[in-house]
Amino acid sequence: MTTSTLSKVSEQLCFGGKQIRFTHTSTALSCDMQFSVFLPPQAETQAVPALYWLSGLTCTDENFSAKAGAQRVAAELGIALIMPDTSPRGDAVPDDADGAYDFGLGAGFYVNATREPFAKHYRMYEYIVNELPQLIEAALPLSDKRAISGHSMGGHGALVIGLRNPQRYSSISAFSPICNPVNCPWGIKAFSGYLGDDKGQWQQYDASLLLSSAEKPLPLLVDQGTADSFYPEQLRTDSLIAAAKQSAAPVEIRLQAGYDHSYYFIASFIEQHLRFHARYLCS
Amino acid sequence: MTTSTLSKVSEQLCFGGKQIRFTHTSTALSCDMQFSVFLPPQAETQAVPALYWLSGLTCTDENFSAKAGAQRVAAELGIALIMPDTSPRGDAVPDDADGAYDFGLGAGFYVNATREPFAKHYRMYEYIVNELPQLIEAALPLSDKRAISGHSMGGHGALVIGLRNPQRYSSISAFSPICNPVNCPWGIKAFSGYLGDDKGQWQQYDASLLLSSAEKPLPLLVDQGTADSFYPEQLRTDSLIAAAKQSAAPVEIRLQAGYDHSYYFIASFIEQHLRFHARYLCS
Numbered sequence: 180m181t182t183s184t185l186s187k188v189s190e191q192l193c194f195g196g197k198q199i200r201f202t203h204t205s206t207a208l209s210c211d212m213q214f215s216v217f218l219p220p221q222a223e224t225q226a227v228p229a230l231y232w233l234s235g236l237t238c239t240d241e242n243f244s245a246k247a248g249a250q251r252v253a254a255e256l257g258i259a260l261i262m263p264d265t266s267p268r269g270d271a272v273p274d275d276a277d278g279a280y281d282f283g284l285g286a287g288f289y290v291n292a293t294r295e296p297f298a299k300h301y302r303m304y305e306y307i308v309n310e311l312p313q314l315i316e317a318a319l320p321l322s323d324k325r326a327i328s329g330h331s332m333g334g335h336g337a338l339v340i341g342l343r344n345p346q347r348y349s350s351i352s353a354f355s356p357i358c359n360p361v362n363c364p365w366g367i368k369a370f371s372g373y374l375g376d377d378k379g380q381w382q383q384y385d386a387s388l389l390l391s392s393a394e395k396p397l398p399l400l401v402d403q404g405t406a407d408s409f410y411p412e413q414l415r416t417d418s419l420i421a422a423a424k425q426s427a428a429p430v431e432i433r434l435q436a437g438y439d440h441s442y443y444f445i446a447s448f449i450e451q452h453l454r455f456h457a458r459y460l461c462s
Numbered sequence: 463m464t465t466s467t468l469s470k471v472s473e474q475l476c477f478g479g480k481q482i483r484f485t486h487t488s489t490a491l492s493c494d495m496q497f498s499v500f501l502p503p504q505a506e507t508q509a510v511p512a513l514y515w516l517s518g519l520t521c522t523d524e525n526f527s528a529k530a531g532a533q534r535v536a537a538e539l540g541i542a543l544i545m546p547d548t549s550p551r552g553d554a555v556p557d558d559a560d561g562a563y564d565f566g567l568g569a570g571f572y573v574n575a576t577r578e579p580f581a582k583h584y585r586m587y588e589y590i591v592n593e594l595p596q597l598i599e600a601a602l603p604l605s606d607k608r609a610i611s612g613h614s615m616g617g618h619g620a621l622v623i624g625l626r627n628p629q630r631y632s633s634i635s636a637f638s639p640i641c642n643p644v645n646c647p648w649g650i651k652a653f654s655g656y657l658g659d660d661k662g663q664w665q666q667y668d669a670s671l672l673l674s675s676a677e678k679p680l681p682l683l684v685d686q687g688t689a690d691s692f693y694p695e696q697l698r699t700d701s702l703i704a705a706a707k708q709s710a711a712p713v714e715i716r717l718q719a720g721y722d723h724s725y726y727f728i729a730s731f732i733e734q735h736l737r738f739h740a741r742y743l744c745s
Contacts, residue, residue: 192689193726248531248729406475443476446531 185318188213194254195220198244203314207306208267209299214311215240216319217250221257226322228349228460229259229315230453231307233329233336235355236365237285240264243330246442252453258460259321263311265333267300275372281365282372288360289336290384292373301373304384308340308347326456328352330445331409334401335360338386338419345395349459352400352452354445355407359387359418387418396428400455402448404438468601471496477537478503481527486597490589491550492582497594498523499602500533504540509605511632511743512542512598513736514590516612516619518638519648520568521548526613529725535736541743542604546594548616550583558655564648565655571643572619573667575656584656587667591623591630609739611635613728614692617684618643621669621702628678632742635683635735637728638690642670642701670701679711683738685731687721 188200196219205212221227230253232243240262243249253260266272266287273296275283292301315321325348329337334356341351360366361381374380382388390396403416411417416432423430438444471483479502488495504510513536515526523545526532536543549555549570556579558566575584598604608631612620617639624634643649644664657663665671673679686699694700699715706713721727 191722191724191726192687192720192730194730198726245529245725248534250726250729251531251733404475437475439474441474442528443474443481443533446533447475447477 185314193217194250196222196250196254198250200240205267205306205310207302207310210267210269210272212264212268213240214264215244215262216315217244217253217260218319219254219257219259222259222320226320227257227259228324228326229261229321230456230460231261231263231325231327231337233263233289233307233327233333234265235329235331235333236265237280238265238333239285242442246446247449248446249449249453252450256453256457256461258453258457259319261311261315263307266303272300273297282368286332286369288332288369288373288384289339290370290373293380294373294375297373303336304340307336308344324349324460326350326460328354328452328456329356330354331440332357332365335386338399339384339389341397341399342386342389342393343383345393345397348397350398350456352455354402354448355404355409355414355440356386356401356419357414359385359415361385361388362418363413363415365413387415387422390419390422390428390430391425393426393428396426396430398455398459399428399430400452401430401432402435402452403432404435404440404444406437407440409440468597476500477533479505479533479537481533483523488550488589488593490585490593493550493552493555495547495551496523497547498527498545499598500527500536500543501602502537502540502542505542505603509603510540510542511607511609512544512604513739513743514544514546514608514610514620516546516572516590516610516616517548518612518614518616519548520563521616522568523547525725529729530732531729532732532736535733539736539740539744541736541740542602544594544598546590549586555583556580565651569615569652571615571652571656571667572622573653573656576663577656577658580656586619587623590619591627595630607632607743609633609635609743611735611739612639613637614723615640615648618669621682622667622672624680624682625669625672625676626666628676628680631680633681633739635738637685637731638687638692638697638723639669639684639702640697642668642698644668644671645701646696646698648696670698670705673702673705673711673713674708676709676711679709679713681738681742682711682713683735684713684715685718685735686715687718687723687727689720690723692723
């Protein structure tokens with residue numbers, strides 16, 4: 180395996196910390212990738228824990244960076260923010276045949292694709308769980324303490340990756356996650372395309388099914404707006420609530436009256452999520 | 463004069479308040495305009511004071527709305543945020559002959575143009591000072607207490623409008639303002655195009671010249687990043703500092719080491735600006 184090298188694209192001061200964009204060649208995804216990192220001021224003198232943020236359909240590393248307002252509290256708490264892209268990128272990477280927003284570029288769904296022509300590049304699960312942490316923990320002042328969060332498709336990714344890897348993360352949260360993708364239009368399209376017909380594979384990427392059977396579930400916080408236009412049909416929060424009732428996991432799922440699917444919703448509650456994660460990351 | 467009517471384009475819950483986008487037909491600008499408002503939760507039961515935010519070159523009402531993270535503190539303090547566009551808009555509005563970013567659409571420079579073909583539409587000074595406040599104070603739960611702030615070209619606009627209308631505002635602030643437009647490339651291009659050769663008109667839109675001669679200057683706070691790529695040539699902060707020394711005005715101009723021209727800079731200090739304005743708006 181070749182050593183992946185980070186190249187800095189930009190660095191900007193923000194709340195006394197550093198908002199940095201990197202590019203590198205990903206082995207897992209067989210393409211060049213960009214991601215953003217916020218290093219809090221504390222990283223000048225010590226290794227800091229990291230919150231991974233997985234974004235939703237159509238997003239890149241820039242949406243959460245620019246719109247969530249998370250750097251303020253991350254700087255206070257001494258937590259790095261890691262913001263990867265949402266799919267492999269580049270001219271060589273196959274896209275949705277019709278260019279739809281909900282499959283292909285910008286819509287990797289955090290799976291390891293097994294179906295052609297997607298299996299070579301669409302391995303976002305491997306990228307997020309293994310390659311990216313190895314890379315940045317070697318290159319940046321980060322400890323091995325990690326938490327994971329995300330929005331919509333990225334909320335699905337955070338729940339699935341956190342539930343399947345409790346030894347790698349200390350806590351999980353999500354905004355407006357796709358909770359039960361095997362039972363919603365977005366998920367059925369994505370899993371059919373990336374994984375084919377093998378429902379056994381599908382189940383490994385469904386947060387509601389994973390939570391029901393999790394042996395060592397992590398502390399978990401979910402916020403869902405009731406004015407979200409994708410709620411309930413695409414998001415299926417009801418399935419996650421039912422799974423939480425069957426689980427011994429310390430799960431809190433909150434319905435936030437009147438909030439929608441946007442970053443105005445995320446900005447309103449990201450401080451609470453950061454303080455939730457800090458209880459486990461910084462203890 | 464016809465009564466301008468507000469139409470709501472969107473409304474989203476944010477920090478318990480309402481982030482709203484309106485469209486209306488502007489008499490001052492002879493075109494349809496969009497603007498955004500954040501109403502804090504306190505506006506449900508009382509008229510609240512307002513901070514006007516004037517954005518910079520290429521921006522619309524959406525940049526500050528999405529990227530500054532100002533709603534959190536505005537919701538706490540009970541201050542409405544008023545975010546207008548940066549120029550007249552529409553197919554009938556003349557643009558820069560070469561489509562440059564620093565003149566014409568997205569670059570109104572907050573003047574009342576007197577030179578053709580711009581004089582009919584490019585009247586952002588009149589729009590911000592008179593038409594927009596009249597319109598929204600009649601239609602929304604706003605008091606007549608106003609403060610004004612902005613960024614870059616919008617920092618220039620905030621300084622000029624606040625210094626020329628001390629009876630209409632209680633305080634002024636700016637991030638990275640164009641402080642002395644009669645002496646910088648952006649300003650010379652804009653004033654030549656909108657105002658022609660009459661330097662007497664130019665002087666009415668130059669913050670450094672206005673501050674030197676202001677009879678009743680308002681409390682004023684300016685933040686300027688030292689890593690700003692437009693500093694000092696375009697921004698000429700030195701001129702404003704020199705004018706402040708000649709003035710009796712309560713002016714604070716802060717050089718913030720290492721910060722650039724971006725919204726990461728604005729986000730880092732917007733809370734301090736809001737609390738500065740609240741001292742005068744909410745007393």
